[in-house]
Amino acid sequence: MGFIHPYDRPNSYIGRTLPRSRAKRAVAGRGRYTDDITPPRTLHAAFVRSPYAHAKILNIDVEAAKDASGVKLVMTGSELAEMCTGPWVGTLKVFENMKAEPQHPMAVDRVCWHGEPVVMVIAETRAQAEDAGELVVVEYEELPVVINKETALDPGSPVIHANLGDNKAWEHTLGSGDVDKAFEEADHVLEETFYFGRHTAVSLEPRIVLCEYDKGTEQLTIHTSSQCPHMIETVFAQTLGVPEHNVRIVAPDVGGSFGLKIHTFGDEIAATAAAIQLGRPVKFVADRLESFLSDIHARENRVKAKIGIMNDGTMIAAEIDDLSGVGAYSQYPRTSVFEANQILNISFGPYKHPNYRARAQVVYLNAVPTSQYRAVGHPIGISVGEFMMDWAADVTGLDPFEIRRKNIMEDDSYPRPIGSGIPMKDLSHQACLEKLYGLMAYEDLLSEQTELRKKGIYRGIGVAGFIKGTAPSPVGYYGAGGARIAAQDATTVKLEPSGGVIVALGVTDQGQGVDTVMEQIAAAAIGCSMDHVRAISGDTDATPYGGGTYASRATAIGGEATYQAALDLRREILHMAGILLQADPNELDIVDGHVVNDGSNEPRIPLSEIGRIGHFQLGELPNNYQPVLSHTRRYRLQDSPYIYTNGIHGAYVEVDVDTGWIRHLKHWVVEDCGRIINQQLADEQIRGGCVQGLGGALYEHCIYDDYGQLQNGTMADYVTPMMSEMPDIEIDHIQTPTSESELGAKGAGESGTGAAPGVVMNAVNNAIKPLTDGRVTEQPITPEIVLGALGKI
Amino acid sequence: MSEEMITVNMTVNGEAVSKTIPVRTHLVDFIRTELGFTGSHLGCEHGVCGACSVRVDGDVVRGCLLLAAQADGCEVLTIEGITDTGEISDLQEKFVERNALQCGYCTPGMLMTAAELLAQKTEMSRDDIREYMSGNYCRCTGYHAIVDAIESINNERLGG
The missing domain is CATH 3.10.20.30 (Beta-grasp domain)
Known part of the structure; x- marks a missing residue:
């Protein structure tokens, strides 16, 4: 197909940078987020949340709250449970031997984390609901708290859920080759232990639902800030016993998502139940403190790593042992074990080592449940693998680029599996590495570093390669695991009577530019101007059932569905034009919205005429041809578990060796996300992803005390990156189209977050290397940790 | 009560x-x-x-x-x-062209502060822009494109 090659036709939008229409309204303050919508008679929900990490609920007195001004309903967890079809159990069949405690949307007789919802108050205003919440009296009996993952599996440890026997959610091992023998044969065996601090998404628009129930039609409509409207529809329908075809989910503009908004939360179910019970719209917005106490957390891990290296720098074996501290429950329906699973899958992923052994143990804690957050597992696996690679370079006297050149998989060696057994193809580690070497002017940086060290200025250069799993298949996890989460996706492309084209998407747009990318694909495939194409997403009544946007899948999966559906429409347009023009459709083409003779740009019939005749003037068409003009295609990966991408980051930092302060000066990325549809949008996904990763690596940390009390619940003490702290980020690409699809696009939304923590940790260690044998092995890399590595505290 | x-x-x-x-x-x-x-x-x-x-x-x-x-x-x-007064229409257009926003939730506040900065009508480095704008958080863009857009409008306005 010729349509996917850049710039060889008037409507070749593939690869072009085009602006987003949604951006135009956002800059004028005319975005439409869920909280901007308030139907008449809307009520507001507030929640009484557990002040304890673990306690038995002895009694709940709601009488005073019920009598408070403006209050319409007070609902306890047990009352809500009666309106639900049953508790959630966050397991998937593919995770063998995984254990999970059933979880009610609000606590019923026991609270298991600080912040778990206990009582909901519905009132005329949010302020009144919060006032009444203060009048609810809950009597608790405190229970022993499990908050330290390192001791959670000790024989004497309290057990959070007695039915599970112990605190272990899941244990998993994988590998290949003979690891023990390789360690015996290695010239050097290096071992280190790493700690990663729990963090969370902090989307600037918090979680929100606006629930409306029509008691006449029994239709439930929920406006919500979601990445996955169809999945949310399914979970809400199941949980509340509403037939799924009567549920409509609308995700209008979504103010940041990052994986947080693929999940369902008990407080949202509660607000919906209230709307059903009261027959009035109910809105619930998590405030910022509630967000820290109830949004999913991620990445609380300890990883022990060990590698075997030969004197020439060849890595012959790698081993990792992960301990993941998840929350009080396994998040339904996606579970809380993916982080651990991905760490095992992708650690040391760019390298050829033939022997690999990995184990993960996942333990429950009395803390906020953890689950998928941007680049699941990758920041941890990449940080560990790339740290070990740099250490191996030091031990063998090689430059960090040189040891990677020696160990990375060759670009002409695919398909091949990596140590975890996952098949790789269409990757370009070598090309990316060489491009980065030039892009960051590595040799100049080395000279500058040497000169500045003489003046007592310590700068560090970091490099970190990666693989990133994107666009998962239905055979890998969710589908095979038994979850009702679509890993295929769908697009409907329709020709309207005006000749305009509507592209209705199962995938969604949270500002990445998915709508624009799909318009580019459809316009290019059909052969019309972008102005004539409009994408619709985020409304389950208007779009075909799809998985939504998660796991860097929108363009890779949804894009191919759009491409194929648009080609179907193109074929029908040419068929109809053939009839009308008495021409062979194979000798016709579509250019700029007009059917033309192939090879000519002279218009013969415009799409507006095809639309008019196809919708109104059917008498001009033979009886044996019934126009459809609306084509739906679905697309899924088949045999591969993911579409893997690869790339490499460079970082240049300055460390103040007296204060431990890190200044990130410059960041570079060379990435292969396959065929790029809109280069600027791809670049900005990568840049934004990097900064999110840098936040986790340098600042962000959900801190719990020994009693399971979250210590930092504001944006003043949970620190996300500010503009002045972040560097300019230079991006370049290698494009190796995936062989899985015709379009050839891979995912690009998460890899920045995956690799940035590892490269900055390597850069910091490179900066302090002349001064110490100590290394930074913990994230976030606070000044205290740097000073510790320097031996100063 | x-x-x-x-x-x-x-x-x-x-x-x-x-x-x-x-x-x-x-x-x-x-x-x-x-x-x-x-x-x-x-x-x-x-x-x-x-x-x-x-x-x-x-x-x-x-x-x-x-x-x-x-x-x-x-x-x-x-x-x-x-927006209605047209005071920052050049900056708004640049934000769109440079894709200096993604979800757009922080953008109105970002533009209010940027308007104040640009009203100073003075030479400024990228670091100056980053410093001044640090009270406005963005979780999507990574900030680079925002700095590009503000820098470019400041240069245009000073040059014009």
């Missing part, structure tokens, strides 16, 4: 408004829910993120840290107001 009310008078986006509201109403809630100007957003409600930034008597302030009653008698401008 009945809610204590107060009548406030102010000019918002050029129009005089008078409303009787609960005394505890924050300025940004007043603007959003009483007046329907939903362009100013609530990100943290404790003065950190900057998404609620509005201009009160010429200064950019946190709409979540000011009570509506404190703005009694003031002139208030929101993103809708400075």
Whole structure:
């Protein structure tokens, strides 16, 4: 197909940078987020949340709250449970031997984390609901708290859920080759232990639902800030016993998502139940403190790593042992074990080592449940693998680029599996590495570093390669695991009577530019101007059932569905034009919205005429041809578990060796996300992803005390990156189209977050290397940790 | 307990408004829910993120840290107001062209602060821009494109 090659036709939008229409309204303050919508008679929900990490609920007195001004309903967890079809159990069949405690949307007789919802108050205003919440009296009996993952599996440890026997959610091992023998044969065996601090998404628009129930039609409509409207529809329908075809989910503009908004939360179910019970719209917005106490957390891990290296720098074996501290429950329906699973899958992923052994143990804690957050597992696996690679370079006297050149998989060696057994193809580690070497002017940086060290200025250069799993298949996890989460996706492309084209998407747009990318694909495939194409997403009544946007899948999966559906429409347009023009459709083409003779740009019939005749003037068409003009295609990966991408980051930092302060000066990325549809949008996904990763690596940390009390619940003490702290980020690409699809696009939304923590940790260690044998092995890399590595505290 | 009310008078986006509201109403809630100007957003409600930034008597302030009653008698401008006046139309166009926003939730506040910075009409480095804009958090873009857009408009305005 010729349509996917850049710039060889008037409507070749593939690869072009085009602006987003949604951006135009956002800059004028005319975005439409869920909280901007308030139907008449809307009520507001507030929640009484557990002040304890673990306690038995002895009694709940709601009488005073019920009598408070403006209050319409007070609902306890047990009352809500009666309106639900049953508790959630966050397991998937593919995770063998995984254990999970059933979880009610609000606590019923026991609270298991600080912040778990206990009582909901519905009132005329949010302020009144919060006032009444203060009048609810809950009597608790405190229970022993499990908050330290390192001791959670000790024989004497309290057990959070007695039915599970112990605190272990899941244990998993994988590998290949003979690891023990390789360690015996290695010239050097290096071992280190790493700690990663729990963090969370902090989307600037918090979680929100606006629930409306029509008691006449029994239709439930929920406006919500979601990445996955169809999945949310399914979970809400199941949980509340509403037939799924009567549920409509609308995700209008979504103010940041990052994986947080693929999940369902008990407080949202509660607000919906209230709307059903009261027959009035109910809105619930998590405030910022509630967000820290109830949004999913991620990445609380300890990883022990060990590698075997030969004197020439060849890595012959790698081993990792992960301990993941998840929350009080396994998040339904996606579970809380993916982080651990991905760490095992992708650690040391760019390298050829033939022997690999990995184990993960996942333990429950009395803390906020953890689950998928941007680049699941990758920041941890990449940080560990790339740290070990740099250490191996030091031990063998090689430059960090040189040891990677020696160990990375060759670009002409695919398909091949990596140590975890996952098949790789269409990757370009070598090309990316060489491009980065030039892009960051590595040799100049080395000279500058040497000169500045003489003046007592310590700068560090970091490099970190990666693989990133994107666009998962239905055979890998969710589908095979038994979850009702679509890993295929769908697009409907329709020709309207005006000749305009509507592209209705199962995938969604949270500002990445998915709508624009799909318009580019459809316009290019059909052969019309972008102005004539409009994408619709985020409304389950208007779009075909799809998985939504998660796991860097929108363009890779949804894009191919759009491409194929648009080609179907193109074929029908040419068929109809053939009839009308008495021409062979194979000798016709579509250019700029007009059917033309192939090879000519002279218009013969415009799409507006095809639309008019196809919708109104059917008498001009033979009886044996019934126009459809609306084509739906679905697309899924088949045999591969993911579409893997690869790339490499460079970082240049300055460390103040007296204060431990890190200044990130410059960041570079060379990435292969396959065929790029809109280069600027791809670049900005990568840049934004990097900064999110840098936040986790340098600042962000959900801190719990020994009693399971979250210590930092504001944006003043949970620190996300500010503009002045972040560097300019230079991006370049290698494009190796995936062989899985015709379009050839891979995912690009998460890899920045995956690799940035590892490269900055390597850069910091490179900066302090002349001064110490100590290394930074913990994230976030606070000044205290740097000073510790320097031996100063 | 009945809610204590107060009548406030102010000019918002050029129009005089008078409303009787609960005394505890924050300025940004007043603007959003009483007046329907939903362009100013609530990100943290404790003065950190900057998404609620509005201009009160010429200064950019946190709409979540000011009570509506404190703005009694003031002139208030929101993103809708400075869009209508065309004051930052060049910057808004540049934000779109450079894709200096993704989800757009922080953008109105970001533009309010950037307008204040650009009004200084002075040479500035990328680091100066980053320093000045640091009270406005963005979780999507990684900031680079925002710096590009502001830098480019400042250069255009100084050059013009």
